[in-house]
Amino acid sequence: MNVYEYLLSYSIKPSVQRIAIMDYLLKHKTHPCIDEIYLALHDDIPTLSKTTVYNTLKLFVEHGAAKMLTIDERNACFDGDTSAHAHFQCKCCGKIYDLPMHIPSEEINSMNMMGFEVEEIHSYYKGICPECKDKNNSEKN
Amino acid sequence: MNVYEYLLSYSIKPSVQRIAIMDYLLKHKTHPCIDEIYLALHDDIPTLSKTTVYNTLKLFVEHGAAKMLTIDERNACFDGDTSAHAHFQCKCCGKIYDLPMHIPSEEINSMNMMGFEVEEIHSYYKGICPECKDKNNSEKN
DNA sequence: AATTAAAATTGTAATAATTACAGATTTGAA
DNA sequence: TTCAAATCTGTAATTATTACAATTTTAATT
Numbered sequence: 602m603n604v605y606e607y608l609l610s611y612s613i614k615p616s617v618q619r620i621a622i623m624d625y626l627l628k629h630k631t632h633p634c635i636d637e638i639y640l641a642l643h644d645d646i647p648t649l650s651k652t653t654v655y656n657t658l659k660l661f662v663e664h665g666a667a668k669m670l671t672i673d674e675r676n677a678c679f680d681g682d683t684s685a686h687a688h689f690q691c692k693c694c695g696k697i698y699d700l701p702m703h704i705p706s707e708e709i710n711s712m713n714m715m716g717f718e719v720e721e722i723h724s725y726y727k728g729i730c731p732e733c734k735d736k737n738n739s740e741k742n
Numbered sequence: 743m744n745v746y747e748y749l750l751s752y753s754i755k756p757s758v759q760r761i762a763i764m765d766y767l768l769k770h771k772t773h774p775c776i777d778e779i780y781l782a783l784h785d786d787i788p789t790l791s792k793t794t795v796y797n798t799l800k801l802f803v804e805h806g807a808a809k810m811l812t813i814d815e816r817n818a819c820f821d822g823d824t825s826a827h828a829h830f831q832c833k834c835c836g837k838i839y840d841l842p843m844h845i846p847s848e849e850i851n852s853m854n855m856m857g858f859e860v861e862e863i864h865s866y867y868k869g870i871c872p873e874c875k876d877k878n879n880s881e882k883n
Numbered sequence: 884a885a886t887t888a889a890a891a892t893t894g895t896a897a898t899a900a901t902t903a904c905a906g907a908t909t910t911g912a913a
Numbered sequence: 914t915t916c917a918a919a920t921c922t923g924t925a926a927t928t929a930t931t932a933c934a935a936t937t938t939t940a941a942t943t
Contacts, residue, residue: 669815671812671813671815672812672864674810674812674818677815687849689853689858689860692861698858700849700853701849703846703848703849705844705846705865707844708828708841708842708844709867712830712841712867715872716871716872716875716876717830717839717867717869717870717871717872718869718870718871718875719830719867719868719869720833720867720868720869720870721867721868721869722867723813723864723865723866723867723868724846724864724865725864726850726853726858726860726861726862726863726864727860727861727862727864728858728859728860728861728862729858729859729861730857730858730859731856731857731858734857734859735857
């Protein structure tokens with residue numbers, strides 16, 4: 602399935618900009634922020650407006666075609682992988698890693714019992730990633 | 743233990759402003775944002791600067807006396823309860839609820855095995871809270 | 884009590900992310 | 914081809930946060 606059909610499957614009317622942004626999201630697992638996407642696509646689509654990137658990602662999130670991460674304090678990040686998974690952000694280099702998510706079914710059940718209607722589950726970790734840990738260790742020696 | 747001693751126990755030098763802010767955090771489980779704290783304390787401390795609220799909360803977080811939540815997209819929220827617990831934010835009213843947290847020990851173990859040094863665990867849910875669900879239902883009838 | 888240096892606080896200005904909005908462009912049906 | 918709706922664009926406004934220099938407070942020392 603190409604990106605055009607992929608957008609349609611989420612009831613999103615495709616356009617040059619929407620296809621380019623979704624294509625970027627699907628091909629780059631970096632959990633990009635608005636600016637990263639805007640700068641990356643600016644070469645191919647010089648007329649692209651940053652407002653369009655904002656609007657488009659909002660649309661994607663509303664249609665369930667992307668997820669917004671609030672893991673980075675500075676600015677929102679976006680993920681084209683909408684499957685349930687957790688994240689890890691390195692406090693040193695800022696990189697965001699994907700991790701398998703354990704879905705806490707018992708908790709969600711008890712929340713439902715209490716009358717909470719759970720629509721989104723967010724799970725993330727912060728700390729030091731293997732790369733940065735290695736780098737720090739080798740500096741010390 | 744009073745707030746003065748409480749701050750000292752986190753190696754934070756007490757001051758009028760710091761005591762007032764920590765006192766507010768401990769007494770109000772609303773997970774307030776900077777503005778809420780600033781506005782609430784402004785009556786008692788008219789000279790209080792919003793910069794001081796920012797600086798003080800940053801200091802609290804650094805010393806482990808408070809936690810910053812990024813659950814609300816608009817702005818950072820703060821929690822004086824530093825014990826491990828999860829949160830639920832209602833998409834309708836915005837209120838943030840405390841929930842017991844299931845610590846995914848197995849995942850953390852495997853992350854450690856992979857070389858990730860986990861320092862923070864964040865777990866939160868979004869959806870509709872019981873109050874808003876009731877309100878919506880009664881409107882429909 | 885006066886002196887003084889360090890720490891804390893304050894207020895303003897700068898920065899950065901996001902949103903509002905109006906005009907231009909594109910799309911697709913008639 | 915025409916036209917209305919949808920989309921996109923660029924600028925301006927808004928909002929959250931940070932930088933920073935000046936002022937005030939604190940606490941130790943004389």
